[in-house]
Amino acid sequence: IDTVPVITIDGPAGAGKGTIACLLAQKLGWHMLDSGAIYRVAALAALQRKLDLQDETTLAAMIPILKIEFRDGEAWLDGEVVTGEIRNENCASATSKIAALPAVRAALLELQRSFQQSPGLVADGRDMGTVVFPGANHKFYLTASAEIRAERRLKQLSEQGLSAKLCDLIQDINARDERDASRPVAPLKPADDAVLIDTSSLDRGEVFAVVLRHIA
Ligand code: CDP
Ligand code: CDP
Secondary structure (H helix, E strand, O other): OOOOOEEEEEOOOOOOHHHHHHHHHHHHOOEEEEHHHHHHHHHHHHHHOOOOOOOHHHHHHHHHHOOEEEEOOEEEEOOEEOOOHHHOHHHHHHHHHHOOOHHHHHHHHHHHHOOOOOOOEEEEEOOHHHHHOOOOOEEEEEEOOHHHHHHHHHHHHHHOOOOOOHHHHHHHHHHHHHHHHHOOOOOOOOOOOOEEEEOOOOOHHHHHHHHHHHHO
16 A cells, blocks of 8 residues: 555664664655654754653653754754754663553654655664555665674764763663663564664675665
């Protein structure tokens, strides 16, 4: 029934999903969904309101009243640019907490599916191929060792003039992966029909070439 084609790219933090999703969406001229950014904006709203990050009912009730938008290359919450704020590890950690709550995930489903628009969509996240777009035309699952993913994050931070300790980043990433993979609803795992790519020893061009070969 889904006439607009979808390609999903799932996997843990720092596997290279966003990079590949962006390259692919550009190449195909398709829309892009950064579902993690949606969860991050919702988590930021919860932090701003000082809500209990385990209070599922209150968190889920907050979501429909939020104005979450992506335009001009920025993420917006209720008319304010929050692109930078949603990227820090504090927000990431809050994000994986609220993302474990089924009512929160259900409240964000419709917004995510609304990105499926002509001529096509490249969707990046944890459960794009398993839950949000189970009928996707192509599904990819990117992974890499936690050390490599933490090193990539460190490099990203240093390019932004920020610093962090590699051991802290490895710890943060492992804690978040553990939370994402062990939750009962939409856990981080490859769809049965996903193509698995270990990006540990591949640069982005090499990963992109593998992806293009599969969709050709
Ligand atoms: O979206 P996700 O958290 O999965 O990862 P990303 O933000 O696309 O990539 C994290 C960082 O790793 C970026 O700085 C990429 O340029 C880099 N990267 C890499 O070094 N090698 C790859 N094969 C893919 C990404
Ligand atoms: O960029 P990175 O891969 O580190 O994270 P992200 O894609 O921005 O996602 C941040 C957090 O949101 C993840 O650790 C998950 O807890 C949650 N998330 C999710 O539960 N489902 C998604 N489809 C996307 C993100």
